[in-house]
Amino acid sequence: MPPFQFDLCSRMTDNQILQSVELTRINGGCERITERIIRETALTLRVNGEIYATAMIMAGMEREFAVGHLYAQGMISGTSNITSITVNGTTVEVTLADKKATSGKPVASDLSVDRDQVFTCVKAILKSKVFAETEAVHSAGLFLNGTEIVAIAEDLGRHHALDKAIGAALLKGIDLTRTLAASTGRQPTEMIYKCRNAGIPIIATKGVPTSLAVTLAEENGITIAGLVRGTKMIVYSHPERIR
């Protein structure tokens, strides 16, 4: 399989994500330099007219974040619950027809992927221009059948990045039970809860899961592939999905 080509921030101008600041760099010598660092946005999420929460996110994909977050937290059972979404500056207003929570049932999917696809997907989300410049972001991606890019998102937090990718997939009408999620960094329970609520059967990372995350994944039919590096990986739960 050829490596994926994907412009991670095609919809954002750099200045919405990055801000130039002056700083003192000590590196052999000592000098004042100007450099761009990541911008944090306080995004207020309102549901049916009430403040649900303020999320500290990286600018961009606000609509996807709102939809993905509500879905991954089990607040809605799909986009059909949503009557409207309006993004206005740093506020996202969501109107729900009804609050139909997702079932919290184990993931039901017969998806299985080739080991090489796991490596390709994990590598695909590491080609971030923003990371190359700032070293300050996490990435998450969703891949249909482990072969086709559905969405790749970046954020300050790996939870936010996954929410954005899930939201993007939902808005495209993708069946998440046919997707592999790739994520940077460690995988605690909250990430596995997101996979369960979204119905994602496989999550792959170059980092490691926690004990509770492995237990939760085992109970909920989710495959965790960790320490995916070079030609090595460890499959912590449901190894039958990786050939």
Place this chain on the structure above:
Amino acid sequence: MNPQPTSIEIPSRQLQNGRFTDAQPAVIIESELHINVNGKHLATASLMPGMEEEFVIGYLFGQGFIKRTKDISSIRIEGSSADVTLADTAAPFPLDTNYRIVSGGGRTAFTDARLQRIESDLSLHKDVIFRGMNRLFNIATIYKETEGVHSAGIFNQNAEPVLIVEDIGRHNCLDKAIGYALLHRIPCTHHFLVSTGRMASEMVAKLCRAGFPVAATKTAVTDRGRETALACGMTLIGFVRDTGMKIHTDMTVRIIKEPLMKIYTGAERITLR
């Protein structure tokens, strides 16, 4: 510092040399802690076992719910619950709570209590900062074993560690460290803090509340993190990487050849000779 086990071996399948075999890698133990204040549930934290009391005190302080340890009349940790009684039980609590989804993960209660300016004449040589960072990595052994944690350390002006903590969350590390400092009356204004986590606004806000005049991280600083430090008069340093430090980026490991640090605010506290 952590008497109970912090990692556990899990039966897994390992791909190596082109074939899958059985393996028993160690993974970090994650446990839940329900924080109840005056009988009301405030938040559920996900953390590595150990220092629960310090964590709860540091969390309540860092989020602006208490101003000093005296504000707490009792704290009881039992199983997966922490029950806190505030000295002023009549006070409507929590005041002005709103919810934040922080970049470190989770939805947390938060008050907009004002941050105070840090008053401190602490001045540190740049080598002290490098020494602090190097010591953090030498002492933080769980990181080496599992690669699954963050770490934070409180150091005096000679780069001697007062405390080093490790946890699955970068926020948890700061909460435990700050709780420890409060309980042991460590004057934060004469110490500096070293962290492995990115300094986003909430991270810096916690450190400002605790009164650390200097905070250094191995990694990046955000714009709001920088602005918070600027407003509080804190020296905020990022990308502290001494010669020989290993940096894991994408699939490769980079070894630092020349010492580097980037001082984003309050450079006057750092001396070069």
